[in-house]
Amino acid sequence: MTDKIDESSKAQVAVVVMSADGAVRAMIGGRNTRTTGAFNRATQAKRQTGSAFKPFVYATALELGYTPFDIVRDEPITYNIAGSGAWSPTNYNNQFAGDVTFTRALAESLNIPAIKISEHVGRDLVRKVATDFGIANELAAGPALALGASESTLIEMTGAYAGILNGGSSVRPYGLEQIKLLGDTEPLAGRAGGIGERVIDTKAAQALTYMMYEVVQSGTGQRAKIEGVEIAGKTGTTQAARDAWFIGFTSEFVVGVWMGYDDNTPLKGVTGGGIPTDIWRETMIAITNQSAPGPLPMLRGPVQISQQLEPIEPAVKTKSGTTIFDTLFGILTGKN
Secondary structure, eight states: OOSOOOOTTTOOEEEEEETTTBBBEEEOSSSOSSSSSSOTTTOOOEEEGGGHHHHHHHHHHHTTTTTTTEEEOOOOOOOOEEETEEEEOOOOTOOOOOOEEHHHHHHHHHHHHHHHHHHOOOOHHHHHHHHHHHOOSSSOSSSSGGOOHHHHHOHHHHHHHHHHTTTTTEEEEEEEEEEEOOOOOOOOOOOOEEEEEEEOOOHHHHHHHHHHHHHHSSSSSGOBBBBTTEEEEEEEEGGGGSEEEEEEEEEEEEEEEEEEEETTTOOOSSTTHHHHHHHHHHHHHHHHTTSOOOOOOOSOOOOOOSSOOOOOHHHHHHSSSSSSHHHHHHHTTTTT
């Protein structure tokens, strides 16, 4: 970490390493936390999540039957927010990509598609999925919910991503198996966490893992790549770059990284896809050097797109007169 952040900088970094069942394998609560009673930013700091929240939007849509290949339009849009007036969200690069698949929208962390999908499936459902995955803090009420306007802790977010990795079940993070007095056979205390209730279907979790794999392969998380290792994850950068996140996983471990200032001073030149992702990669290399992970539990092969659901966008005609939806369906089913 010392080669990533100047020693004179007051910027803080927190890291959590977790198994898919919620077992916390390692934790760093800040740059100087060896003193008794030190503030642990991994467990105590409530920070805006930014785009690291977007997987829960897509998880909700996938659970309802949408697929990674459904289409949403990235375009200028305005919402009238009660008590606040007009709100016209933009993307990080202030450009719009037009018609994109859900997968591309997540990979490039496009804001408008995430908001549209959240509004389409219902904010209440998105909040329920996020809460059921373990995000315990109060979630935003307006459309900005989809952009991670709410706060969470790093350990909560890492635990929620562990739920995606394990196939869609919530986890309660825990740090010990049991405590016993020397010579006693009965433990004083046992495990206080582990896998909980199912939140989304296994197929939805596998589809989401594929989408998050593409974040690393072709999107904002490319700096997380490790040769020969399948990785899924998501970057997050909050308003004015006050927080930068990267949370990702292999088939065995989830690693969450947060970076920011305690006083909310904006970071300079830092996004979730930058230094946090570099720190994530170095952490994961150290892990994979000890235990080589297997393939990710993700969607592979052809997928039949459901034509029973109401599309996010009206059908978009191609030059041949067919829709993009029809073309994708043909490719995925081998009819084109």
